[in-house]
Amino acid sequence: MTTDEPGGRRLVFMTEQKLSPETLAVSAGRPAHEHDAPVNTPIMMTSTFRGAGTVDTINDKVYARFDNPSWNGLEEVIADLEGASLPGLLFASGMAAVAAVEDLVPVGSAILIPKHAYMASISIAKKLERRGITEVIRIDVDDTQGAIEAIEAAAAARGVTAQNIDYAAPQVLLWLESPTNPMLEVADLPALIEAAQRLGVVTAVDNTFATPLLQRPLQLGADIVVHSATKFIAGHSDVVLGLAVTNRPEIRAVMLEHRSLNGAIPGPFEAFLGLRGVRTLALRMKKSVQNAQVLAERLSQHPAVEEVRYPGLPTDRYHERAKAQMDGFGAILCVVLKADVAQTEEVMNRLHLWTPATSLGGVESLIERRRRHGSEPVSIPESLLRLSVGIENADDLYADLDQALTLLTD
Numbered sequence: 532m533t534t535d536e537p538g539g540r541r542l543v544f545m546t547e548q549k550l551s552p553e554t555l556a557v558s559a560g561r562p563a564h565e566h567d568a569p570v571n572t573p574i575m576m577t578s579t580f581r582g583a584g585t586v587d588t589i590n591d592k593v594y595a596r597f598d599n600p601s602w603n604g605l606e607e608v609i610a611d612l613e614g615a616s617l618p619g620l621l622f623a624s625g626m627a628a629v630a631a632v633e634d635l636v637p638v639g640s641a642i643l644i645p646k647h648a649y650m651a652s653i654s655i656a657k658k659l660e661r662r663g664i665t666e667v668i669r670i671d672v673d674d675t676q677g678a679i680e681a682i683e684a685a686a687a688a689r690g691v692t693a694q695n696i697d698y699a700a701p702q703v704l705l706w707l708e709s710p711t712n713p714m715l716e717v718a719d720l721p722a723l724i725e726a727a728q729r730l731g732v733v734t735a736v737d738n739t740f741a742t743p744l745l746q747r748p749l750q751l752g753a754d755i756v757v758h759s760a761t762k763f764i765a766g767h768s769d770v771v772l773g774l775a776v777t778n779r780p781e782i783r784a785v786m787l788e789h790r791s792l793n794g795a796i797p798g799p800f801e802a803f804l805g806l807r808g809v810r811t812l813a814l815r816m817k818k819s820v821q822n823a824q825v826l827a828e829r830l831s832q833h834p835a836v837e838e839v840r841y842p843g844l845p846t847d848r849y850h851e852r853a854k855a856q857m858d859g860f861g862a863i864l865c866v867v868l869k870a871d872v873a874q875t876e877e878v879m880n881r882l883h884l885w886t887p888a889t890s891l892g893g894v895e896s897l898i899e900r901r902r903r904h905g906s907e908p909v910s911i912p913e914s915l916l917r918l919s920v921g922i923e924n925a926d927d928l929y930a931d932l933d934q935a936l937t938l939l940t941d
C-alpha cells in the first residue's frame with residue numbers, strides 16, 4: 532500500500548514488519564499502486580507545469596527548477612534506506628549536495644572537518660572561510676578524544692548548547708566522512724555524533740563510501756547524510772548525481788531553497804539512471820565487498836605491497852570499530868606499493884582489466900594513484916593506489932594486479 536504525499540509516495544505497510552534494505556532498494560519510490568500506473572517512474576521532460584492563480588508553494592510544482600516528479604523516486608528510496616522520515620533531496624552532483632549542507636552555516640560559525648575528507652568538501656568549507664563566513668577547524672578522526680575536544684571548544688566559543696541549537700543555521704557544523712577518502716579511516720561515529728548532540732552541534736555525514744546498506748548515520752543521531760550518488764547508488768559510472776537526506780524539516784527546507792535558488796538540480800534522465808541503478812545496489816555491494824575482502828587478503832601477502840588499508844582485514848587499525856558500527860567493510864581498498872611514482876604509474880599502465888580512472892562505486896573496477904591530484908595532502912603516500920572494486924570475478928581481478936606487480940618483483 533502506498534500513500535500520496537507532497538514530495539513523495541512513501542511506502543506504508545499494514546504490518547509492523549521492518550523491510551530489509553535490499554527490499555527497499557527495489558520496492559520503494561515506485562509510482563502509485565493503481566491500475567495501469569507505470570511500474571517505473573517515467574522521465575518527465577518539461578521545464579514548467581500548467582498553473583494559474585496564486586501559487587501554493589507546498590502543493591504546486593510550478594517550475595522544474597523547484598521540483599520534477601522524475602526526481603521523487605530516488606528521493607524516496609534514499610530516505611527509506613537511510614531510515615529518514617522525510618524524502619531526500621536529489622542534486623546535480625555530490626558536490627551540489629555538499630554545498631547545500633555547508634551553506635547552512637551563518638556568519639561567525641565553525642565547520643569542523645576531518646583532515647582526510649574528500650578534498651572538494653574541504654575546499655567548499657575553505658571558500659566559506661575566505662569569504663569571512665566561517666572558521667574551518669580540521670579534526671583527526673583517528674583521535675576521537677582530540678576531535679571531541681575540538682567540538683567542545685568550537686561550541687563553547689560560540690555559546691551554543693543543546694538547548695539553543697538552530698538547525699537551519701547552525702553555529703557549529705561537524706562534517707564527518709567515514710570511511711574517509713582515500714585513507715579509509717573509520718571515524719567513531721557513535722561517539723562523535725553523541726558528543727555533537729550533547730553540545731548543540733549539527734552533524735552531517737558523507738556516507739558515499741559505506742552506502743546506507745553498510746551504515747545509517749541518521750539512526751545514530753546524525754542530522755544530515757549526503758551522498759555522491761555518482762558512486763555506488765547509481766553504480767555504473769554513467770551519471771553524476773548527489774543526494775542529501777535529513778529528518779529535520781527546518782534543515783530540509785533550507786537545503787531545498789538552496790537547490791531551487793542555485794539551480795543545483797539533476798536532469799530527468801540522470802535521475803532515471805540513478806533510480807535504475809539503486810535497484811541493484813544490494814546485489815552490487817554484496818559482490819563488490821566480497822571481492823574487496825579477497826583482494827585485500829591476497830594483496831597484503833604480496834611482496835610488492837608495503838601496506839593494504841582495508842577495514843575488513845583483522846590487522847587493520849579500524850577493523851574492530853568498523854565491525855561494531857558497519858554492516859560490512861566496503862568496496863574500496865588502498866594499497867601502498869614498494870615503489871616510486873614512476874614505477875607506480877607503470878604498474879597501472881600494465882593493467883588490462885582494471886581501468887585507471889578517478890571516481891568509484893561502479894560495476895567495473897577502477898584504480899587511481901591519488902597523489903596525481905595536486906590537492907591531495909602530502910600525508911597521502913605517493914605510491915598509494917585507491918582501488919574501487921567492482922563486481923567482476925575476484926580471481927581475474929587479482930591475476931591482473933599480480934601480473935602488473937611483477938614489474939616490482941622480477
Ligand SMILES: Cc1ncc(COP(=O)(O)O)c(C=O)c1O
Binds near residue numbers: 625626712739740758
Ligand atoms: C566521499 C565523496 N564525497 C563527495 C564527492 C563528490 O561527488 P560528485 O563527484 O558526485 O560531485 C565525492 C566524489 O568523488 C566523494 O568521493
